[in-house]
Structure formats: structure tokens, C-alpha cells
Amino acid sequence: MALVEKSQTSTVRDCSQTRLSSRNQDVTFESASITDKLTQHATRCSTPPRHSAFNKFILYENKLRFYIIISNASDSRHRIVKIDRTSQNDLDVIEDETDYSGRQMSAMIKMLDDGNKASGGIGKARIIFGVAGFVRFTAGWYMIVISKRSSVALLGGHYLYHCESTETIPVCFNNKVDKPAEEQRLLNIFKQVDMSKNFYFSYSYDITSTLQLNLTKPNRFEKSKWWFNDRYVWNFHMLYSPFNDVSPRGGQAWLIPLIHGHVDQAKLNVLSRVVFVTLIARRSRHYAGARYLTRGVNEEGNVANEVETEQIVSEAVTTPFYVPSSEHQSRRQPSPHYTSYVQYRGSIPISWTQDTTSMSPRPPIEISVVDPYYTAASRHFNNLFARYGTPIIILNLIKRREPVPRESKLLDEYTQCVRYLNQFLPEGKKMVYRAWDMSRAYKEKTQDVISYLEDLAEESIQMTGFFHTGSEPYSHHLQNRWEDEQYRPAWRKNILLQNGICRTNCVDCLDRTNAAQFVFGKRAFGHQLYALGVVRNPNLPFDSVAVNMLTEMYHDHGDTLALQYTGSALVNRVETYRHLPHWNSHSRDIIENIRRFYANSLLDADKQMAINLFLGVQGERHGQVVQVRGKYQEWFDTENLSTLYPLAESTQSLSDFVGQRGDFWSEYYRPLLFTSLEKHFAFCMSTPPG
Numbered sequence: 001m002a003l004v005e006k007s008q009t010s011t012v013r014d015c016s017q018t019r020l021s022s023r024n025q026d027v028t029f030e031s032a033s034i035t036d037k038l039t040q041h042a043t044r045c046s047t048p049p050r051h052s053a054f055n056k057f058i059l060y061e062n063k064l065r066f067y068i069i070i071s072n073a074s075d076s077r078h079r080i081v082k083i084d085r086t087s088q089n090d091l092d093v094i095e096d097e098t099d100y101s102g103r104q105m106s107a108m109i110k111m112l113d114d115g116n117k118a119s120g121g122i123g124k125a126r127i128i129f130g131v132a133g134f135v136r137f138t139a140g141w142y143m144i145v146i147s148k149r150s151s152v153a154l155l156g157g158h159y160l161y162h163c164e165s166t167e168t169i170p171v172c173f174n175n176k177v178d179k180p181a182e183e184q185r186l187l188n189i190f191k192q193v194d195m196s197k198n199f200y201f202s203y204s205y206d207i208t209s210t211l212q213l214n215l216t217k218p219n220r221f222e223k224s225k226w227w228f229n230d231r232y233v234w235n236f237h238m239l240y241s242p243f244n245d246v247s248p249r250g251g252q253a254w255l256i257p258l259i260h261g262h263v264d265q266a267k268l269n270v271l272s273r274v275v276f277v278t279l280i281a282r283r284s285r286h287y288a289g290a291r292y293l294t295r296g297v298n299e300e301g302n303v304a305n306e307v308e309t310e311q312i313v314s315e316a317v318t319t320p321f322y323v324p325s326s327e328h329q330s331r332r333q334p335s336p337h338y339t340s341y342v343q344y345r346g347s348i349p350i351s352w353t354q355d356t357t358s359m360s361p362r363p364p365i366e367i368s369v370v371d372p373y374y375t376a377a378s379r380h381f382n383n384l385f386a387r388y389g390t391p392i393i394i395l396n397l398i399k400r401r402e403p404v405p406r407e408s409k410l411l412d413e414y415t416q417c418v419r420y421l422n423q424f425l426p427e428g429k430k431m432v433y434r435a436w437d438m439s440r441a442y443k444e445k446t447q448d449v450i451s452y453l454e455d456l457a458e459e460s461i462q463m464t465g466f467f468h469t470g471s472e473p474y475s476h477h478l479q480n481r482w483e484d485e486q487y488r489p490a491w492r493k494n495i496l497l498q499n500g501i502c503r504t505n506c507v508d509c510l511d512r513t514n515a516a517q518f519v520f521g522k523r524a525f526g527h528q529l530y531a532l533g534v535v536r537n538p539n540l541p542f543d544s545v546a547v548n549m550l551t552e553m554y555h556d557h558g559d560t561l562a563l564q565y566t567g568s569a570l571v572n573r574v575e576t577y578r579h580l581p582h583w584n585s586h587s588r589d590i591i592e593n594i595r596r597f598y599a600n601s602l603l604d605a606d607k608q609m610a611i612n613l614f615l616g617v618q619g620e621r622h623g624q625v626v627q628v629r630g631k632y633q634e635w636f637d638t639e640n641l642s643t644l645y646p647l648a649e650s651t652q653s654l655s656d657f658v659g660q661r662g663d664f665w666s667e668y669y670r671p672l673l674f675t676s677l678e679k680h681f682a683f684c685m686s687t688p689p690g
Contacts, residue, residue, distance in 0.1 A: 005148065005149050005150065053072050053073075053203070053204055053253070054070040054071060054203065054254065055071075055072065055073055055204065055667055056070065056071040056072070056075075056127075057069070057070055057071075057129060057130055057131075058125050058126065058127055058128070059127075059128050059145065060122040060124070060125060060126075061123045062116055062119050062120055062121065062122055063085065063119050064084070064085055064086060064116065064119050064173070065082055065084055065116075066081075066083040066085060066171070067081070067083075067112060068081040068131065068254055069109070071105075073667040074672075076101065077099045077100075078099070078100045078102065078104075079095070079097070079098070079099060079100070079253065079254075080095075080096050080100075080105075080108065081093065081094070081095045081096070081254050082094045082096075083143070083171060085171060085172055085173045086172070087172065088139065088140055088172050088175065089140075091134055091141045091171065091242050091243075093242075093243070095254070128146060129146040129147070129148070129149045130201070130203075130254065130255075131143060131144065131145055131255055131256065132163075132166060132195070132235050132238060132239075132255075132256055132258060133237075133238025133239045133242070133255060134171070134238055135168075135190065135237075135238050136242070137182075137186040137190070138177065138178070138179050138182055138183045138186065139177045139179075139183065140172050140175040140177065140183075141242070142169060142171065142187075143168075143169045143171050144166055144167070144169075145169060146163055146165075146166055146201075146256065147165045147166060147167045148164035148196075149161040149163060149164055150162045151681045152200065152264070153263050153264075153278050154265070154668065154682055155205060155276075155278060156205065156320055156338070157319040157320045157668040157669070158204045158205035158668070159203075159204075159667055159681070160200060160201075160202045160205065160207055160280075161200065161201055161202065162198075162199070162200055162263065163195055163199040163200065163258060166195045168187070168190075186613065189609055189613050190610065190613050190614060192607070193610050193611060195258075198261060198560060199234065199258045199260055200258065200260075200261070200263045201257065201258050201259070203256075203667065206227070206229075207259055207282075208228040208230075208231075208259055208282065209229045210308075210310050210340060210342050210467075211310065211340040211467060212340055212342075212467040212645065213229075214657075215321065215338075215469065215653070215658075216497070216645060216649075216653040216654050216657070217653055218644055218645055218650070218653070219649070220639070220644065230285075231285065231286060232259050232261075232285065232308070233257040233259065234260040234283075234285050234614070235256075236257070236285060236615075237614075237615055239257065259283070260282075260283045260285075260564070261280070261281035261282045261307060261560075261564075262279070262280070262281040262556070262557050262560040262561065263278075263279070263280050263281075264278070264553050264556055264557065265277065265278045266553060266686045266687065266688065267316070267686070268545070268549060268688065269687065270534050270535075273315060273534060274315065275313060275314070275315055275316070275529070275532070276316055277311070277312075277313055277525075277553065278312040278313075278314070279309070279310070279311055279521075279553050279557055280310045281308070281310075281557055281560070281561060282307065282308045282310075283307050283561070283564065284302065284306035284308075285615050286306070287300075287304050288304075288306075288611055288615060289304070289611050289612070290565070290567075290603075290605075290607045290611070291305075291508065291565050291566045291567075291604065292354050292356045292604060293356070293605070293608045294347075295347060295353055295354060296350050296351050296353070296368075297347065297348075297349040297350065297351060297376045297377060298376065300376075300379060301349070301377070301378070301382070301383055302380070303348075303380060304347040304509075305346060305347050305508070305510075305561075305565050306345070306346040306347070307345050307346070307509075307561055308342060308344055309343045309344070309345070309521075309557070310341070310343075311340065311341045311342075311343075311524060311525065312338070312339070312340045313525060313532065314338045314339065315337040315532050315534070316682070317335070317337050318335055319669065320335070321338065321657070321658055322334060322335055322658035323335045332658045334495070334654050334655065334657075334658050335469060335470070335658075336471065337469070337532060338468070338469040339466060339469070339528040339531055339532065340466065340467045340498075340528075341461070341466040341521070341524035341527075341528065342388070343502055343504065344384070344388070344501050344502065344503045344504070345504050345505060345517065346503065346509060347505065348396075348398070348410050348507075349376060349414075350367060350377065350410060350414060350417060351367065351371070352367045352410060352413075353366055354366070362406070365407065365409055365410060365507075367413055373420075373632045374417045374420055374421060375635075377417050377421065378635035379635075381431065381636070382640060384501065384503065385636060385637070385640035385641060386637065388499075388500055388501040389501075389644030389645065390429050390499065390500050390643075391463055391464065391499075391500040392431045392432070392501060392503060393431075393432045393434070393460045393463060393502040394418060394503050394505075395436070395456065395460075395504045396411070396433070396434065396436070396505060397436060397437075397438040397439075397506040397512045397516060398414075398435075398437075398505070399437050399507075400435070400437040401437070407507045410507070411435060414435075418431055418433045419433075421635065424633045424634065424635060424636075432463070434456060436452070438506070438512050438515075438516070438577075439512065442576075449577045449578075450577060450578055453516055453520070454519055456520075457519055457522075457523035457524070458523055460502045460520065461520075461524055461527060464498050464499060464500040464501060464502065465496055465498045465499060465500075466496060466498050466524055466528065466531075467495075467496060467497055468495060468496035469654065470495060471492055471494060472531065473533030474491075476489075476491060476530075476533070479536065494651065495651055495654065496531065497650055499643055502520060504516050504517055504520075508565070508566070509565075510558070510561070510565065510571075511558075511570055511572040512572070514554065514561070514573075514574075515572065517554070518550070518551065518558075518574050521550065521554060522540065522542075522551075525540060525550055545688050546688075548688060549688040551574055552688075554574065555570070555573060558570045558573075567604075567607075
């Protein structure tokens with residue numbers, strides 16, 4: 001259940017519960033000496049760069065400037081941002097990095113109000129929930145502010161929010177446009193990307209990265225220019241392009257990175273033990289677009305319909321990611337109650353297209369560029385090695401035999417591609433390739449589709465592992481102590497890490513892919529519950545409350561991703577491949593196919609134009625560095641083949657993370673705020689019946 005919060009307009013006098021941030025040099029103050037004293041007594045921020053810690057925003061507005069006051073959850077730290085409104089072409093933003101107390105900020109606001117009397121003061125206070133960035137078309141800048149949000153998930157005491165509404169505000173007060181018709185046309189195209197649907201953010205948790213990356217942060221990622229994973233930040237162009245991509249690693253605390261995809265959370269009660277199940281899908285901003293207009297791979301190695309899916313299963317024993325140390329209560333140790341498993345989907349990394357000029361519901365597939373060295377594919381897989389480590393398991397679900405060759409063209413080329421690239425990888429690091437005609441197996445009933453996928457899932461999970469922040473429960477050791485020693489599984493005393501990933505695809509990366517990812521998720525779900533000590537066996541039966549809940553979550557997950565890519569929901573669902581069709585499934589499939597055909601034939605061009613404008617694709621292309629062709633045989637970076645998450649290093653990083661003194665989960669625990677249990681997000685979270 002989502003709790004929606006709207007922005008409000010009110011007059012704020014006492015700023016102990018407010019915040020603001022701006023450099024004081026251009027503002028006319030009644031007394032500059034008072035400002036100097038305030039700055040001298042303010043403290044500098046020591047927040048680690050991967051956490052914002054600011055989650056309250058108040059916008060003041062007059063004819064000359066915007067003032068944004070930002071504060072943390074406890075109202076103990078305040079900053080001020082000033083945005084000039086007098087310039088038509090330049091975006092002049094000044095952020096004061098000094099931290100002010102509530103009393104100091106109240107004095108600062110009074111001085112700002114007095115200093116701006118000539119222009120009517122600083123205006124009324126308006127509550128917003130962050131700034132999503134700045135955008136410009138033909139003339140003048142616009143500021144995108146988040147005006148409404150809703151809580152959709154709770155992770156380690158960090159709230160994850162859905163962006164319910166945004167507003168586009170002209171920065172320049174007297175904005176004069178030479179070509180008003182063209183400006184309005186581009187603005188309308190920009191707004192076709194509905195920021196009130198499927199955009200998510202968090203103030204204190206890096207939602208752009210996996211739980212394992214957040215908690216362990218390998219050394220390989222310390223070289224990153226940004227504190228977040230910019231691949232999944234859909235408003236990246238609006239955040240940093242206005243400032244010429246120059247920003248400290250900490251970033252501006254008042255600019256909110258947004259991911260596009262899907263976030264869902266539900267809780268499961270198992271004999272008085274509460275388990276949170278969270279599903280996060282992150283859609284890549286690279287080579288994003290509509291179904292028939294973005295296919296295969298581009299020159300940089302980015303594939304179409306690229307989505308990273310993370311399944312987090314945690315037990316609600318403690319709120320944050322840590323628990324008090326057993327040795328000393330004032331010290332912290334990682335909470336052993338968090339697990340996660342990551343999957344990946346993306347189009348086949350071959351240069352292929354489909355003719356959209358014909359009105360055929362299934363346009364023919366053509367391989368547009370024949371590259372015997374598979375340069376783009378090599379860049380793609382090298383990037384996967386860098387992000388996820390080894391091994392890479394490839395599950396290819398496209399059709400093997402067809403009356404008229406269509407998908408099967410891609411099968412032969414993809415198989416040859418993997419075989420060619422694999423020959424240059426060292427032993428033990430080669431990609432594991434599995435090609436299986438899932439559609440034929442279902443129609444001819446030659447195999448049990450679900451059982452076969454479960455076997456593949458178990459094999460994959462054994463190879464990659466999954467992330468667990470603690471050791472195996474001691475109850476497992478007691479449970480297995482009576483077994484014969486040679487058959488008794490070893491009791492794991494260390495944390496568990498996921499190295500490598502399973503990459504799944506069909507021709508569209510939708511119906512078959514989602515069904516396969518559900519089976520992989522279901523298999524991982526059993527292992528995650530077993531690692532938490534919730535169940536005695538990792539093999540979960542299909543007809544159970546837990547699996548039914550997970551099935552619904554993956555249905556919503558698949559429908560959302562399908563709507564984003566094709567304009568229609570899933571056609572074939574998990575029940576289809578289990579041979580459990582609903583009474584109206586056939587008519588529903590026909591309707592969804594008609595919707596998909598209509599959207600792809602008539603709406604995709606406008607949709608692609610809007611996405612390109614929103615992501616700043618044209619601007620990126622102009623400033624793009626030409627890709628240097630690597631060696632044909634050594635197509636990979638040797639560093640990327642090393643273990644991405646070494647056990648000793650990751651264990652130490654996890655301890656360092658939870659040992660940080662900042663209570664970033666304090667947004668969840670508000671002792672000075674009167675709250676009602678019925679309105680609490682964890683209390684209202686959906687629970688499966690039974």
C-alpha cells in the first residue's frame with residue numbers, strides 16, 4: 001500500500017523545521033557581519049558520498065531567485081541553494097555546502113527576506129520533495145521538481161519512493177522565446193515521458209545499485225566518477241549536463257537520481273516471523289526506446305530492453321543493516337538477515353533490425369551488420385564482466401525451428417558469436433551458453449518447461465551464488481549433524497557473495513524471459529529463505545502462499561516492463577507454461593496482442609522521439625568519444641575476469657559500512673514526530689492471504 005504525500009504551500013516562520021542553501025555572496029543582506037558569524041559557527045558535512053541524508057525540501061520563489069532549503073530527517077542540518085532567475089540563457093546555481101542549525105537557518109531566512117524586500121521578499125514557502133534536474137530546449141531553462149511522492153518499499157530503514165507527480169517550472173522569470181511554437185512542441189514531446197509512472201528514488205539509499213554493491217563496494221568501483229550507477233539514472237542528462245558534467249563524487253544533495261523500472265514489496269508471515277520480499281527492476285538509459293525501433297546492440301555494446309532485476313529477501317528483526325555487537329553493545333556488526341539475488345535481461349547483442357514500414361504483426365528479422373569479430377558483442381560482454389564478475393551464464397530462449405526462418409536466424413548468429421568470443425577466454429572464465437527452444441517445448445509438450453527451468457536455475461545459482469550478509473544459521477548445523485559425515489554439507493560461517501550473473505533473453509525479452517526469470521527467482525527465493533533459517537528445505541512447492549505471492553510480484557514486474565517497451569502487458573504468463581490457463585486467458589492474450597500491434601505500428605515513433613529527448617540522446621551523441629577498437633583476440637579486460645567480490649575484502653567492506661556513525665535510517669525512526677501505527681508503511685504493507 002503506497003502512502004501518497006503532496007507538496008504544500010504555506011508560510012514558514014520558524015525554520016527549526018526548515019532548510020535552505022545558497023552562497024551568500026550575491027544576496028543583499030541587511031548585515032554581512034551576521035552572515036559571517038553564522039558561517040563560522042556552521043559545521044561542514046561529513047556524510048559519505050553514497051548517502052544524501054537530506055530528505056526535506058522547501059522552495060521559496062520571487063522574481064529574482066529560487067531559494068531551496070534542504071534538511072535532514074531530524075532537522076539538525078540545513079543547507080541553502082540559490083538559483084538565479086534573471087538570466088535567459090545561463091543557469092546560475094550556487095550551493096552553500098555549509099551545514100546550519102535550525103536557529104542559524106531561521107536567522108538566514110529572515111536576512112534573505114529582509115534583503116529581498118525590494119522584490120517582495122523571498123515569497124511563500126512551498127514544500128517539494130526534491131529537484132529532478134534542469135532541461136532546456138530552444139531558449140531558457142526549466143526546473144523539474146517532484147511535487148508528490150508515495151512510499152513503496154522499506155529497506156534497512158531506508159524508504160524507497162515512487163514519483164507520483166512532477167512540475168516543470170521556468171527558471172527565468174521573464175522567459176522570452178524566439179520560437180514559441182517550437183518550444184511548446186518540444187516541451188509537449190518531453191512530457192510524453194510520464195514521470196508519474198514507474199520512476200523511483202530514495203534519499204538515503206542508492207537505489208541505482210544492488211544491495212551487495214551498496215554494502216560491500218569493491219575497489220574496482222571506487223574509480224567511478226559518480227556516487228551512483230549512472231547506467232540506471234534516467235534523469236542523468238538533467239542532473240549533470242546543465243553543469244557540464246562537473247560534480248564532486250558526493251554530488252549535489254538536492255538533486256535526486258531517478259530510476260525507471262519497477263519496485264514492489266510485500267511481507268510474508270511465517271510462524272510469527274516477518275519476511276520482507278522486495279523486487280527492484282532497473283531499466284538502463286542506454287539504447288532505451290520502443291520495441292521495433294531499438295533492437296539488438298549499438299556500437300558501444302549497449303543492448304535494447306536492458307533490465308537488471310534484484311530480488312531482496314530480508315527478515316524484519318532489526319530496522320537498519322546492522323545489529324549491536326555481541327562483544328560490545330556500542331559497536332555494530334552486520335545484520336545476518338538480508339539476502340539478494342540479481343538477474344539480467346537484454347536483447348541479443350547482434351546488430352539486427354525489423355522492418356516497421358509493413359503492417360505485418362510479425363515483421364521479418366534482418367541482421368543489419370555482419371561483423372566476423374563481433375566487436376559490439378565483445379564490448380557488451382566485457383561490460384557485463386566489469387559489472388557482475390564471472391561466470392556469465394547465457395540463457396537463450398529463442399526458437400530453433402520455424403516454417404519461415406525468423407528468430408532462428410538470430411539463434412545461429414548468437415551461437416556463433418558466443419563460440420567465437422569464448423575461444424579467447426581463459427579456462428574457468430568462459431561464458432556458459434544454454435540455448436533452449438522454450439516455445440517448442442511448451443507447444444509439443446516434449447519437456448516439462450518449469451522443471452527444466454528449475455534445473456537450469458539451480459545450476460546457475462550454484463555457479464554464481466547469491467548475497468547473504470551473515471553466516472548460515474546454526475540450526476542448519478544441528479539439523480544435519482546426524483547425517484553421515486561424507487554426505488553432510490559443510491556449515492558456512494562466512495557471508496555469501498554473488499559473483500557472476502545469469503543473462504536471459506528471448507526475441508523481445510518479455511514473455512518467455514519473464515517466465516524464466518520467475519522460475520530463477522522462485523529457486524533463489526527458496527535458497528534465500530533457507531539461508532535466513534525460515535524454512536528447513538530450499539525446495540519450495542508451487543502451490544504455497546509464498547510462491548503464489550512471488551508469482552504475483554513477477555506478473556506485475558513483467559507487465560510493467562512490457563508496457564514500457566511495447567505498450568501492452570504480458571501475453572504469455574507463468575500459468576501458461578504450467579498448463580494452468582485461466583478461463584479468460586485466450587481472449588486476454590488476443591487483446592494484448594492487438595494492443596501491442598497498435599502501439600508498435602502507430603505510437604512507437606512518437607514514443608522513441610520523447611525518450612530520446614528526455615534522455616538527451618542527441619546531445620550525448622555530439623559529445624561522444626569515438627570507440628577505440630580493441631584487440632580481436634584479447635577483447636576483454638583482464639582485470640574484469642578477476643573475482644569481483646573477494647570474500648575477505650567484501651567482509652571487511654561490509655563491516656566498515658555498518659560501522660559508519662551516521663544513522664542514515666533515521667528517516668524511519670522519528671521520535672520527535674507524532675505518528676499513527678495505522679499510517680506506518682510497514683504496517684500497511686501488502687500481505688498474501690492464507
